[in-house]
Amino acid sequence: MKNSYLKNDKFLTYSSAIVIFFLAWELLALLLQNPALPRPIPALVSFFNVLPEGLWKHFLVSTYRVLTSLLLGLALAVPLGLYIGRNAKLDKWLSPQIYLLYPVPKIALLPVIFAIFNIGDLSKVILIVLIIFFQILIITRDAAKNIPDSTILSVLSLGATSREIYSHVIIPGCLPEIFTAVRISLGTAISVLFFAESFATFEGLGYFIFEAWSRINYPEMFAGIIAISLQGFVLFILVNLLQRVICPWLFK
Amino acid sequence: MLDLKNVSLTYSNGSKPVQALRGIDMKIEKGRSYAVIGPSGCGKTSLIYIMAGLMAPTQGEVLLHGEKLVKPERGTALILQEYGLLSWKTVWENAALGLVLRKVPEREIKEILERVFEELALTECIDRYPKQLSGGQKQRVALARALSLHPDILLMDEPLSALDALTREYMQKVIFNLLKRHQITCVLVTHSIEEAVYLGQEIIIFTACPGKICAKIANPAQGAEDYRDQLSFHEKCTEVRASLEVHSQSEE
Ligand SMILES: Nc1ncnc2c1ncn2[C@@H]1O[C@H](COP(=O)(O)OP(=O)(O)OP(=O)(O)O)[C@@H](O)[C@H]1O
Ligand SMILES: [Mg+2]
Numbered sequence: 001m002k003n004s005y006l007k008n009d010k011f012l013t014y015s016s017a018i019v020i021f022f023l024a025w026e027l028l029a030l031l032l033q034n035p036a037l038p039r040p041i042p043a044l045v046s047f048f049n050v051l052p053e054g055l056w057k058h059f060l061v062s063t064y065r066v067l068t069s070l071l072l073g074l075a076l077a078v079p080l081g082l083y084i085g086r087n088a089k090l091d092k093w094l095s096p097q098i099y100l101l102y103p104v105p106k107i108a109l110l111p112v113i114f115a116i117f118n119i120g121d122l123s124k125v126i127l128i129v130l131i132i133f134f135q136i137l138i139i140t141r142d143a144a145k146n147i148p149d150s151t152i153l154s155v156l157s158l159g160a161t162s163r164e165i166y167s168h169v170i171i172p173g174c175l176p177e178i179f180t181a182v183r184i185s186l187g188t189a190i191s192v193l194f195f196a197e198s199f200a201t202f203e204g205l206g207y208f209i210f211e212a213w214s215r216i217n218y219p220e221m222f223a224g225i226i227a228i229s230l231q232g233f234v235l236f237i238l239v240n241l242l243q244r245v246i247c248p249w250l251f252k
Numbered sequence: 253m254l255d256l257k258n259v260s261l262t263y264s265n266g267s268k269p270v271q272a273l274r275g276i277d278m279k280i281e282k283g284r285s286y287a288v289i290g291p292s293g294c295g296k297t298s299l300i301y302i303m304a305g306l307m308a309p310t311q312g313e314v315l316l317h318g319e320k321l322v323k324p325e326r327g328t329a330l331i332l333q334e335y336g337l338l339s340w341k342t343v344w345e346n347a348a349l350g351l352v353l354r355k356v357p358e359r360e361i362k363e364i365l366e367r368v369f370e371e372l373a374l375t376e377c378i379d380r381y382p383k384q385l386s387g388g389q390k391q392r393v394a395l396a397r398a399l400s401l402h403p404d405i406l407l408m409d410e411p412l413s414a415l416d417a418l419t420r421e422y423m424q425k426v427i428f429n430l431l432k433r434h435q436i437t438c439v440l441v442t443h444s445i446e447e448a449v450y451l452g453q454e455i456i457i458f459t460a461c462p463g464k465i466c467a468k469i470a471n472p473a474q475g476a477e478d479y480r481d482q483l484s485f486h487e488k489c490t491e492v493r494a495s496l497e498v499h500s501q502s503e504e
Contacts, residue, residue, distance in 0.1 A: 148334070150332050150333075150334060150336060151334075151336055151338070153301065153304075153306050153330075153332070153336075154330060154331075154332050154336025155336070155338070155349065155353075156306060156324055157304050157305075157306060157324045157328065157329070157330035158324075158349055158350040158353050158397075158401070159324055159326065159350070159353050159354060160353050164353060168338070168341075168349065168353075169338065172338070172340040172341075173338070173339075173340065175340070247340070249339055249340050249341075249342075249381040249383070252380070252381050252383065252384055
């Protein structure tokens with residue numbers, strides 16, 4: 001009963017978000033009366049025109065880069081975060097290093113990354129991973145730290161090994177926060193990618209937008225912007241669906 | 253079966269060491285029930301952790317069946333104040349955890365749990381998650397998990413303190429019946445004098461700072477069906493209360 005109510009509600013809230021987004025855009029465009037901000041209808045028309053002509057390819061390339069970076073970032077940061085979070089001694093030594101490295105502007109390291117990994121896809125992925133790594137690491141570490149000792153002790157008393165403590169207690173206990181980390185770093189990854197795609201590539205939504213901009217083709221530029229929003233929107237919805245499958249207890 | 257000899261425990265992880273227990277001598281005999289009662293911070297939880305093999309005393313020794321206790325043993329079950337249930341597992345998965353960790357075949361787990369769930373009237377909660385349970389139900393799941401392992405000795409740290417008065421009385425009866433039916437050896441930590449008298453064949457009184465045993469009161473009348481309504485029950489409660497008061501005053 002509660003669930004079906006929620007589902008209808010969800011469709012309503014998501015579709016009204018889209019409607020409000022376009023209404024606000026329309027209003028702003030009407031007020032500004034500037035070609036740099038086209039009205040949504042021409043932008044949408046342009047979006048559906050350029051989509052089959054190659055925008056879809058840029059969309060896929062960007063999505064591929066975002067997802068690769070996200071998976072790589074998770075694969076590196078989650079295990080480390082869980083481990084540091086449950087090791088007070090290690091945490092004492094590593095946390096200062098993390099706090100030192102976290103604020104370093106990774107984008108400024110781009111020339112270094114290019115020098116090591118060349119200008120291709122890999123360097124874009126590495127840049128994103130460097131940035132989201134710390135977000136995921138810190139969120140996961142704190143989640144692991146916050147698991148009550150008494151929970152772990154009660155499972156230890158059942159005869160669990162330390163590996164079983166990870167698989168039965170620490171990993172599932174941190175999953176909700178790991179999903180938070182995924183949502184946050186997804187947003188970060190998309191905006192960093194946009195920047196990274198603005199040069200040294202001929203593919204991706206960032207490239208598409210900057211290229212349209214250089215031709216002062218604002219409707220096409222906004223077609224690219226719509227594509228990026230859509231990308232984020234769809235990915236966020238997918239993450240939520242995935243969380244429903246992986247963490248069913250949160251939705252009871 | 254469980255012997256504590258001159259056990260002391262000092263926590264030295266803080267800025268200054270805290271002695272939690274000093275010179276504890278206790279002899280837990282098979283089939284008997286012991287209630288431990290004392291002021292907050294007197295080391296009752298620490299004592300339970302030591303008995304469960306989760307912590308080593310800094311002095312003295314703990315013998316289980318004549319052998320030095322170094323890690324959680326199969327025959328020992330532990331129930332903590334916050335139940336130690338995992339919010340990401342269903343009632344069934346929570347109750348099955350001990351058996352799963354012991355690699356008991358699935359079919360056998362099913363047989364054991366069906367019997368235990370029947371006994372504790374949990375059958376209709378099987379698929380729920382802990383957050384969908386009342387406090388009393390959670391406590392019964394924790395009991396189910398412990399009982400499924402056929403423990404020789406059941407250690408409980410204030411298992412009922414989070415319950416309302418009525419549920420609490422009901423759960424005391426549940427525990428009372430379980431102990432009697434299964435002939436389980438039991439150490440129960442409690443804040444409640446009535447609970448100690450209702451469930452403990454021996455009542456062990458602690459003083460604080462550092463935790464020491466200051467009195468052991470025999471409670472031979474415990475175990476009668478309607479003990480709670482008898483005059484001797486109330487006299488015993490008065491005796492325990494007087495002892496607690498005397499020793500807390502002499503501390504000041
Ligand atoms: N992990 C720890 N590190 C340092 N000191 C601790 C730790 N755990 C407990 N203590 C200290 O040891 C003493 C005994 O704690 P314990 O939890 O065993 O008391 P308790 O009798 O169970 O208290 P309560 O009735 O409030 O549950 C307290 O002074 C407490 O501050
Ligand atoms: Mg305690």
